[in-house]
Amino acid sequence: MSTTVIFAQRQTTRDVEPGRSFDYWRSTALARVDASNTEDVRSFAAERLLAVSSHGMLMHTRSSGVQVERNDRHIRADNVDDVCVSLLVAGRAHHEQGACGGVLESGDLGFTALDRPFVSGLPGAYEEIRLSFPRAVFVSHIGSVGSRAGRMVRGGGPLSDLLASYLTSFAGSIERMSEAETAHGFGAVLHLLRGVVDPETGLPDDAASTVGLRSLAGAYIERRLHDPGLTPDEVRVTLKVSRTRLYEAFLADGGIAAAIRDARLDRARRRLSAPGGHGRTITDIMLSCGYRDPSLFSRAFKSRFGLPPRDYRETARL
Numbered sequence: 130m131s132t133t134v135i136f137a138q139r140q141t142t143r144d145v146e147p148g149r150s151f152d153y154w155r156s157t158a159l160a161r162v163d164a165s166n167t168e169d170v171r172s173f174a175a176e177r178l179l180a181v182s183s184h185g186m187l188m189h190t191r192s193s194g195v196q197v198e199r200n201d202r203h204i205r206a207d208n209v210d211d212v213c214v215s216l217l218v219a220g221r222a223h224h225e226q227g228a229c230g231g232v233l234e235s236g237d238l239g240f241t242a243l244d245r246p247f248v249s250g251l252p253g254a255y256e257e258i259r260l261s262f263p264r265a266v267f268v269s270h271i272g273s274v275g276s277r278a279g280r281m282v283r284g285g286g287p288l289s290d291l292l293a294s295y296l297t298s299f300a301g302s303i304e305r306m307s308e309a310e311t312a313h314g315f316g317a318v319l320h321l322l323r324g325v326v327d328p329e330t331g332l333p334d335d336a337a338s339t340v341g342l343r344s345l346a347g348a349y350i351e352r353r354l355h356d357p358g359l360t361p362d363e364v365r366v367t368l369k370v371s372r373t374r375l376y377e378a379f380l381a382d383g384g385i386a387a388a389i390r391d392a393r394l395d396r397a398r399r400r401l402s403a404p405g406g407h408g409r410t411i412t413d414i415m416l417s418c419g420y421r422d423p424s425l426f427s428r429a430f431k432s433r434f435g436l437p438p439r440d441y442r443e444t445a446r447l
Contacts, residue, residue, distance in 0.1 A: 135311055137304040141176040150174060151193075159195070161203055167194035167252045169409070180303045182311040186211075186261040189300040196250040196352075199243070210244035212267040212274055213259055214322060216296050220255025221399070223351035224248070229279030231344030232351050236284025236293055238325070240277040247279065250352050252396065253403065258296045260318060270319040271326060281344065282325055292321040342370065342378045346385070350392050357419045361385040393418045394433045397426075401438055402445035411438050 140158050142150035151173040155164045158177055166173055175192035215238065222233040226247035233239055241247055243261075251257075264274060271277065284293060299314050306314065346364055353359045364385060365375050375385050382388040397418045400409065412423070415438070420426035427437045434441055 133308045135180055135182040135303070135306060135308055137178065137180040139176070139178055142174050143176070147171060154192075158190075159197060161207055161209075162197040162199045163203075164195055164197045167196055167250065168254075178300065178304065180311075182306075182308055182315070184308075184312045185263075185266070185315040187300060187303055188259045188261075189257075190259070191256045192251070192254070194251050194253045194255070196248070196252075198246070198248045200246050204244060204246070210242070210264050211261040212264055212277075213241040213243065213261050214318075215239045215241065215257055215259040216293055218256040218258060218293075218297070220251055220253060220257075222249060222251045222255065222257075223348040224250075224279065224281070225345065225348045225352070226279030229345060230348035231281045232347040233281055234284075236289070238282040238284070238289065238292075238322075240280055242274050242278035245278065248352065252351070253399065258300050260296075260315070262315070262319070266319070271323055277326070286325070288321065289325050292318070292325055295321060339378050342368070342374070346375065346378065347388075347392075350389055354389075354393055354396055354419050355417050357421050359389060359419060361389065364389075390429065391433070393420065394430055397430060397438065398434060398441070401442045411442065414438070 142154055145153045148171050151166045151170045154173070154175050158175065173193045175190065177192075178187075178189040180187045217233045217235055217237050217239070219235050221235075222239070224230055224233060224239050224241070224247065226241060227245060231239075241249075242264075244264075267274060282289060284290065295317065299318065303311065303314065346368060349364060349367060350359070353363075361372075361375065361384075365372055368375070379385045379388045382391065397414055397420075400414045400417070401411070409417075415421075415423060415426045418426075420429075430441070431437045436444065
């Protein structure tokens with residue numbers, strides 16, 4: 130058995146001059162994408178474990194919020210066609226690739242193909258474990274890349290929870306592993322992942338279509354929440370669906386307009402209740418959620434959560 134230790138490196142902004150941390154992170158850890166910060170650049174902080182073996186690559190990241198976009202320029206430059214599987218350990222994210230996408234919560238899995246453009250946004254602090262596999266390996270164990278790219282699998286099931294637990298343990302041990310040991314580690318991930326994704330193929334076509342539309346619309350809405358001009362018609366035109374189809378997909382939410390409103394308010398609630406508030410004022414949070422009128426924002430927030438924003442923040446601090 131080979132005892133060759135794999136390559137492992139820890140990256141961090143800890144020793145970078147305050148105010149320059151994001152620029153450093155963007156030029157190193159995020160060099161293969163276009164990146165922008167979603168929080169106050171002065172408080173940006175991040176750290177990452179990067180582990181590379183001949184059987185795959187693992188990245189374990191804890192970071193302030195970012196938005197990243199990989200486009201044709203990046204694809205031509207590095208010519209990488211690996212497939213990534215990501216576990217969102219903590220935080221919230223939105224992801225779009227091609228005609229697929231969705232909003233991920235803690236415990237969810239996402240799939241990304243690096244040979245095609247994508248957009249991912251993490252509006253607040255997050256933790257993620259990401260594995261990259263050669264395309265041929267992914268296809269032989271999981272199946273078609275096209276049927277998975279941009280899609281997600283919800284956490285909370287027995288097998289998905291087992292996979293999440295295993296990934297966390299694997300990330301904590303991989304630095305000390307040999308090449309041969311990582312072969313077993315990555316193989317176990319693929320075996321569990323196969324079991325997690327198989328049930329997804331059983332959705333009826335109409336149900337799958339509705340789930341996919343809701344997921345993609347949700348990701349687009351999450352990415353555009355800061356813009357007060359975001360409207361149901363913009364979502365419809367962007368996704369190339371009829372008004373009726375879009376409304377029916379969000380019928381349980383009271384329609385697409387209600388879904389946009391609730392997404393704005395939910396983001397405001399998360400940011401108001403975040404520990405320390407990331408140094409943001411209530412006005413900053415209001416603007417980041419697409420509101421421009423403080424009175425309208427306060428009334429809408431109180432109607433949904435029972436308290437005006439200022440009182441809600443004070444209660445969350447107790």
